[in-house]
Amino acid sequence: xxxxxxxxxxxxxxxxxxxxxxxxxxxxxxxxxxxxxxxxxxxxxxxxxxxxxxxxxxxxxxxxxxxxxxxxxxxxxxxxxxxxxxxxxxxxxx
Numbered sequence: 001x002x003x004x005x006x007x008x009x010x011x012x013x014x015x016x017x018x019x020x021x022x023x024x025x026x027x028x029x030x031x032x033x034x035x036x037x038x039x040x041x042x043x044x045x046x047x048x049x050x051x052x053x054x055x056x057x058x059x060x061x062x063x064x065x066x067x068x069x070x071x072x073x074x075x076x077x078x079x080x081x082x083x084x085x086x087x088x089x090x091x092x093x094x
Contacts, residue, residue, distance in 0.1 A: 008056025012049040014038075019049045062087050 006023055013020045013029070018036050022029020032052060033045045062083055069080035 005056070010053040010056055012046070012053050014046070014049075019045055021049055021053045059087075059090055062090075 006029070007025065008023060010021050010023055010029075013022065014036075016038070018031055019033040020029045020031050030052070032049045036045060066080070066083050066087055069076060069083065
């Protein structure tokens with residue numbers, strides 16, 4: 001399947017008033033938090049940005065898990081179905 005998201009790896013960029021996630025290739029990034037004030041931060045904004053930044057790696061790991069399920073028995077079918085459903089959502093399916 002063709003990759004439609006910004007290529008990874010992604011990094012978190014924190015400025016004095018925002019938190020962004022993007023890559024080093026200069027491709028478009030995402031502003032995760034606008035009008036950010038570090039003095040009032042409780043760590044959740046940064047944690048959310050780190051989770052978002054890990055998305056390309058998590059996507060690759062899920063693809064590997066789904067490929068592994070092609071070789072396992074029925075006892076893992078519920079987990080395999082959940083992984084495949086999540087991958088479909090990530091890749092733009094239903």
